[in-house]
Amino acid sequence: MNPHPDTPQHDTPPQHTTTQARARRRRAALLAAAVDLLTEGGFAAVTHRAVAHRAHLPLASTTYYFTSRDQLLAEAFAHLVETELRTTRDWITTHGLTGLPHHLATADRTRQLGLWELYVHAGRDPVLQQIARRWTDGCVHLVADTLGLPPTDPRARLLYTTLSTLWLEHVVEQRPLDDTRTLLTHAIENTLKPP
């Protein structure tokens, strides 16, 4: 939460931290800045200069710690996916699947937009594509766990497809939340009832 996690101290160089630790912190700061920019302004907002400026680091640090912008984006995507999976898992375990619409309503919309933006972009980049698959698999696994089904159960897979679209539509089109809620309960009933 420190806004200046590693501002260079020209006058008083750090003493009780090794430079390696400092470098690690800087790299993490750059990554966090990239994620933030991605969620705020979308894909095009993640530029070397913007990232460096956000992290309070010189421009060249971005090319030093990341070989290219693509690599930076890939790592940012992976980071975002992991964070989002963990957050959603926590939320579901305490509130259940039916509470998801409320989660959608309270969550940061631009953040979700950035995630989806990168997801679609993954269709044009093999590296990102692999992360996108991990994302889908993680979500399906999450749904299966919540329903007490094996991860390969097609019912979990199907319910996730509905969940996914409802989520995407909520983020992109900003449809009324009540419709999403009723549709979701419909879907859950459908997948569990007809044995």
Added chain:
Amino acid sequence: MNPHPDTPQHDTPPQHTTTQARARRRRAALLAAAVDLLTEGGFAAVTHRAVAHRAHLPLASTTYYFTSRDQLLAEAFAHLVETELRTTRDWITTHGLTGLPHHLATADRTRQLGLWELYVHAGRDPVLQQIARRWTDGCVHLVADTLGLPPTDPRARLLYTTLSTLWLEHVVEQRPLDDTRTLLTHAIENTLKPP
């Protein structure tokens, strides 16, 4: 299909066409070029220069016929949506819903990617957002018609959510087509069987 629909003829100006018709053709050529570029290289590929070059027209023509790049993108999106809806409707009426995976397999993947890319981007632009809503509504309507349901039937809405995700995943993640097929048949059975 003519690669040079309106190449300027410096030496022999057109005679049997008025300039207004020529201008209309030029505008359409620019729009088509924008759609092509969008589907090929994604969002960032649609630049004034690239569009003009693709349409074999001078750079300034893009700013003459479109007030800004945003307007050009919006019109390209609308055009793409309309075309895609019509194409899919034709396909479904002749092959049925269960044949959709085959349609996905044969359709131009990059084109679909461009469509989704723009769809997600619509979350950041109110004008595009409206087009995105029209797209979803059109798809739901299409599904409802095929199933013989009223357009407001939640079952059509739900089936579309599954369809949508399967489609998106196929385009982005390139999952094996067989899984998509079996999941789709599952979903169709689920939505129609359990009254």
Added chain:
DNA sequence: GATAAACTAGGACACCCGTACCACTTCCTC
């Protein structure tokens, strides 16, 4: 303490971008 390695910081390069400008030609209206 010397030497190599890692890191920092600023600037520069070449490129592409959206858009504006300006002569020029062609068409439509009176």
Added chain:
DNA sequence: GAGGAAGTGGTACGGGTGTCCTAGTTTATC
């Protein structure tokens, strides 16, 4: 036919981009 509007095409401007280069500083290893 005259004059204004519409359309055409080449170019310039200011700005932002990814990446590279280089000189300086700090740290780790011998």
